[in-house]
Amino acid sequence: MTLFEIIILAIIQGLTEFLPISSSAHLILPSAVLGWHNQGLAYDVAVHVGSLLAVMIYFRNDISRLTVAWFKHGLSKQQSTDSKLAWWVVLASIPAIIIGFLLKDFIEVYGRSALVIATTTIVFGLLLWYADRKATLAKNITQITWKNALFIGIAQAIAVIPGTSRSGITMTAGLMLGLDRESAARFSFLLSIPVILGAGLLATVDLLQSPDPVQWLELLLGAAFSFVCAYACIYLFLAWISRIGMLPFVIYRLILGSLLLLYVFF
Template sequence: MTIEQIIVLAIVQGITEFLPISSSGHLILVPNIMHWPDQGHFTDVMVHLGTLLAILIYFWRDVLRLIVGALELFKGKITDDGKLAIYIVLATIPAIAFGLFLKKFGFEDLERNVAVVAWNTILYGILMLIADMVGPQERSMSNMTLSSALIIGVAQALALIPGTSRSGVTITAGRFLGFTRPEAARFSFLLGIPAMAGAGVLTIGDAIADGETITMDAFYAAILTFFAGLAAIAFLMALIRRMSLLPFVIYRMALGGFLLVLVYS
């Protein structure tokens, strides 16, 4: 990869993975415009690790509490943090099951279907707008229940269909359930930790199967992705404390429309 491709790939992945604007839409759009070759599975692994590290660093206090809560469970002590850790594990199961379903029945190449990405970018943008308009802002993560966590987990599973946006659809589900914007985003990011870790492991398997070699380019991309992701999380959390999700909805409409132009022109 050229240095320009490394920088752009890392920034796009780091930002769009966390902002609710569809990372798959951008990862289709940018190479299409720049005429770049595919970066390979190993680079995908490294940028995923970069985004995962960004979550762990930004939410380190929450992560530490979840780890302590999980350890307390093994001692027979059930705490609120322990319950939340259980909820996150159980809410990850729908994504695992749906991922296995897509793989078994040969739907792994959906990300190459620009029309699917475009229409989902628009559809889930509309759902995000509705959720943010009608969802009351009265619940926090301390009010999380198993049923609410599972609903958000099912929403996360839908993000395996390109154009949906993992952060976007989980925040949307949280808003429909009455969680405040910051708390919906916070749970979305914590829920993403096992999902991103699992995706990284699977992608490593793909890279090994394809016989890809380890390159320094991938490590550079991971480092840049980490910083871009950290900035994106901080930006999103600061923005949604002050305003609605409307700017992201408008952006999704514009992106989806542009992709549709690419498809049908």
């Protein structure tokens, strides 16, 4: 890849991983629409590592608190609020890990077309708009139950289809359950940690089995730019989401999906 492609793809990954607009769709589009060379497995791993580091550093206090609470109360009858939340993150991660593992090859073959991305971008964008409009915003993250967590986790599993947006579908599910916007976003971001980690480990295994040479400078640059953009994105999104709502992202998804449909059919 050229330096320009390395930087642009890393910025795309960093910005779109946590916004409800689908990072997988945006990473596929440059090769599908602009004719760029596929960035390759190693680069995908690198930019996901950058995003993972960003979310883990941003939520380092939450991760530490939940981890300590789980070891202290997680296996006891007297669960604390934090130990319960730690369990709900684990529970909600299971469906996506299972479905992602089972359907990985199928999605690679049949799910990465511009038509699929256009369709899911529009459909799940409209669903996000509906959920945000009808949301009661009555519950915070500490009021999530195991049933809520499982529902969000099943929704997250749908995001194996490119264009759906993992963060978008989990926030949609959270809003449908009555969570306020910031709580829906925070739980979505916490859920991203095991999912990105799992996807990264699977990709790393594939990478180790690949005979292709590794361009380490490309990987370091990609990870660095992805980290910076992802961290800024998380910070700004949580600061603004309660005020701006989901409508700007819905409008963006509808425009993007419509342009993709024009590209496919015309």
